[in-house]
Amino acid sequence: AQSVTQLGSHVSVSEGALVLLRCNYSSSVPPYLFWYVQYPNQGLQLLLKYTSAATLVKGINGFEAEFKKSETSFHLTKPSAHMSDAAEYFCAVSLTGTASKLTFGTGTRLQVTL
Amino acid sequence: DAMVIQNPRYQVTQFGKPVTLSCSQTLNHNVMYWYQQKSSQAPKLLFHYYDKDFNNEADTPDNFQSRRPNTSFCFLDIRSPGLGDAAMYLCATSAGRDPKYNEQFFGPGTRLTVL
Numbered sequence: 001a002q003s004v005t006q007l008g009s010h011v012s013v014s015e016g017a018l019v020l021l022r023c024n025y026s027s028s029v030p031p032y033l034f035w036y037v038q039y040p041n042q043g044l045q046l047l048l049k050y051t052s053a054a055t056l057v058k059g060i061n062g063f064e065a066e067f068k069k070s071e072t073s074f075h076l077t078k079p080s081a082h083m084s085d086a087a088e089y090f091c092a093v094s095l096t097g098t099a100s101k102l103t104f105g106t107g108t109r110l111q112v113t114l
Numbered sequence: 115d116a117m118v119i120q121n122p123r124y125q126v127t128q129f130g131k132p133v134t135l136s137c138s139q140t141l142n143h144n145v146m147y148w149y150q151q152k153s154s155q156a157p158k159l160l161f162h163y164y165d166k167d168f169n170n171e172a173d174t175p176d177n178f179q180s181r182r183p184n185t186s187f188c189f190l191d192i193r194s195p196g197l198g199d200a201a202m203y204l205c206a207t208s209a210g211r212d213p214k215y216n217e218q219f220f221g222p223g224t225r226l227t228v229l
Contacts (some may be wrong), residue, residue, distance in 0.1 A: 009154070032213050043118065043204060043220030044157070051214040090156065094213045102213065104156035 002027040002093045004074075006105035014113050019063075019078040021108045023091030026072065033074040034092040034102065035065055044090065050074060061085070086112045117141070118221035120205050126227045127195050135190040135224045137205030145211055146188040147218065148180060149204040157204055163188060164211055192226075200228045 007022040025031055032051050036044040048059025055067040065076045076089060091105040119138045127133040137146065144165050149157040161170045163182045177199070179191040192199055202223045208216040 034213070041123075041222060043206075043222045044218075045220070046217050049213075049217075101159060102218065104158075106154070106156045 002031055002095050002103050004033075004091045004093045004103065004105040006089075006091050006108050008108055009106065010109045010111065012111040012113060013081045015083055016080050019076070019081045019085065019110065021076040021089050021091075021110065023065075023074045023076065023105060024072050025074060025091075025093050027093060027095060029095055032094045033065075033067060034094070035059065035063070035074075035076050036090045036092060036104075037061075038088040038090065038107075040087075047076070047089075081110075081112045083112050083114075086110055118205055118207055118219050120203075120221040120224050122224060123222065124225050124227070126229060127192075128229050129197065130194045133192050133195055133226065135192075135203050135205075135226070137188045137190070137221055138186050139205075139207045139219075140186070141207055141209075141219060142185060143207035143209050143219070144185075145208045145216070146182060147206040147208075148178075148188070148190050149206065151202040151204055151223070153201075160190070195226070195228045197228050200226055202226075 003026045005024045034049045035047040038044045047063050048057045050057050050067045058064045063078045088107045088109050090107045092102045121136045147162040148160045151157040160174045181189045202225050204223045205221040206218040208218045210216040
């Protein structure tokens with residue numbers, strides 16, 4: 001079975017600082033990996049996904065993530081945080097071939113301070 | 115704008131009183147999903163429909179049922195809600211099931227309170 005672990009349930013950064021949200025996965029086969037963002041009182045929105053093409057994936061709102069097989073990681077980064085980035089971020093994994101099922105991590109709440 | 119709509123946004127029910135949550139979509143997607151998200155936890159897939167084909171997750175309690183009368187609508191029925199069923203319920207849709215090609219689009223969720 002596949003799973004993801006998100007280290008740090010809460011992360012606080014200053015506006016303009018680097019954002020780093022950590023995600024490690026466990027999978028017996030090459031996975032698909034996703035980052036979703038959830039703003040207050042809204043549904044989840046896809047930020048970016050890794051599907052076995054380029055290991056560095058660029059997403060919306062200036063976010064990117066790098067797939068590192070040796071570290072079983074898929075950390076989310078953004079060079080400069082903006083106040084509007086404050087939200088809950090979820091990492092998710094899906095196995096190739098199982099099609100429909102996304103398994104989510106427990107989420108990281110990002111706080112951006114002035 | 116094409117979207118996923120969930121009604122109501124907030125639902126309060128009594129212990130043991132059946133409740134139905136509604137999801138509709140204007141995306142004309144084949145697949146519709148229901149997730150349960152408890153406070154500070156990950157969204158957990160309950161079941162999904164691929165067109166009219168119902169796919170239940172092995173650990174979804176029998177207390178949870180779903181109906182999809184047509185492409186646009188999908189309902190989540192909780193037959194006898196317990197206190198442990200209080201959660202945010204998220205509906206999502208996708209054109210197909212392969213996540214490599216098919217993004218899941220989520221509705222805003224329905225927050226269920228059980229008294």
